Amino acid sequence: MLIDAPVHAVDPLLLAAGAALLGLLIGSFLNVVIHRLPRMLETEWRAQCEELAGREPAPAARYDLIAPRSHCPACQTPIRFLHLLPLLGWLLARGRCAACGVEIPTRYPLVEALTALLFALAALHFGFGWTLAAAMLVTAVLVALTFIDFDTQLLPDQLTLPLMWVGLAASLPAGRAPDALLGAMAGYLSLWSVYWAFKLVTGKEGMGYGDFKLLAALGAWLGWQALVPIVLIASVAGAVAGLALIARGDHARDTPIAFGPWLAIAGWLVMLWGEGLLPAFQRLLTGG
Ligand SMILES: [Zn+2]
Numbered sequence: 001m002l003i004d005a006p007v008h009a010v011d012p013l014l015l016a017a018g019a020a021l022l023g024l025l026i027g028s029f030l031n032v033v034i035h036r037l038p039r040m041l042e043t044e045w046r047a048q049c050e051e052l053a054g055r056e057p058a059p060a061a062r063y064d065l066i067a068p069r070s071h072c073p074a075c076q077t078p079i080r081f082l083h084l085l086p087l088l089g090w091l092l093a094r095g096r097c098a099a100c101g102v103e104i105p106t107r108y109p110l111v112e113a114l115t116a117l118l119f120a121l122a123a124l125h126f127g128f129g130w131t132l133a134a135a136m137l138v139t140a141v142l143v144a145l146t147f148i149d150f151d152t153q154l155l156p157d158q159l160t161l162p163l164m165w166v167g168l169a170a171s172l173p174a175g176r177a178p179d180a181l182l183g184a185m186a187g188y189l190s191l192w193s194v195y196w197a198f199k200l201v202t203g204k205e206g207m208g209y210g211d212f213k214l215l216a217a218l219g220a221w222l223g224w225q226a227l228v229p230i231v232l233i234a235s236v237a238g239a240v241a242g243l244a245l246i247a248r249g250d251h252a253r254d255t256p257i258a259f260g261p262w263l264a265i266a267g268w269l270v271m272l273w274g275e276g277l278l279p280a281f282q283r284l285l286t287g288g
Pocket residue numbers: 072073074075076077097098099100101102
């Protein structure tokens with residue numbers, strides 16, 4: 001009987017292809033978030049400073065995630081509809097602005113392709129269902145946070161806090177609210193303690209409050225059990241990358257290295273392959 005057909009009868013490859021297509025579209029929107037959110041925050045902070053100083057903030061043109069339309073950063077020409085298509089638009093325009101010929105950074109198609117790939121992997125791993133929808137949501141926010149932190153050393157509250165609250169809310173119907181609540185609290189407090197210990201010992205700030213909130217959000221989604229693997233993977237990857245940068249002379253020893261991207265990458269890996277990773281970590285820690 002057709003009615004008894006199980007939900008997982010969706011062809012996995014077809015599902016992955018659909019997820020990749022959705023990933024291209026979402027990735028295209030993430031490009032806008034990555035580019036505009038830090039600028040929106042800066043404008044807001046400037047306006048608040050002006051207000052505090054008792055000055056009238058200068059009126060500015062509308063600038064948010066919707067307006068103005070996507071345009072060439074060099075000649076301001078709005079981008080033609082066909083060239084707005086994710087990935088394909090960039091290929092059609094051969095990576096250049098159609099009006100002035102200035103190169104469009106490969107970052108844009110890269111973010112789209114990356115989001116598509118991560119969505120497809122999540123679809124193959126989780127199959128069709130609510131878990132996949134949740135995994136895509138988490139993936140999208142993590143991609144945006146990773147690039148924003150690389151660019152600006154900021155993890156905006158506008159992304160980390162909703163990610164945490166939605167994670168806590170999603171744990172209720174899934175029947176794992178205690179794990180999620182503990183995960184959020186321990187995630188925040190663990191990095192908060194490291195921050196203060198580091199600051200008291202060295203007088204320097206090793207990371208930012210955004211890092212605590214991001215780990216809290218990951219703890220809310222993945223449970224407290226995921227925190228140790230996430231922090232270990234992120235620390236090792238971050239240290240290796242930091243040493244590589246210092247060795248190449250690209251990075252001064254004293255400037256903090258963005259930890260957020262590594263937390264995000266580690267969190268994503270644990271989200272997909274955590275069940276396999278957790279026992280391995282337990283064996284590693286207990287020497288068993
Ligand atoms: Zn142009």
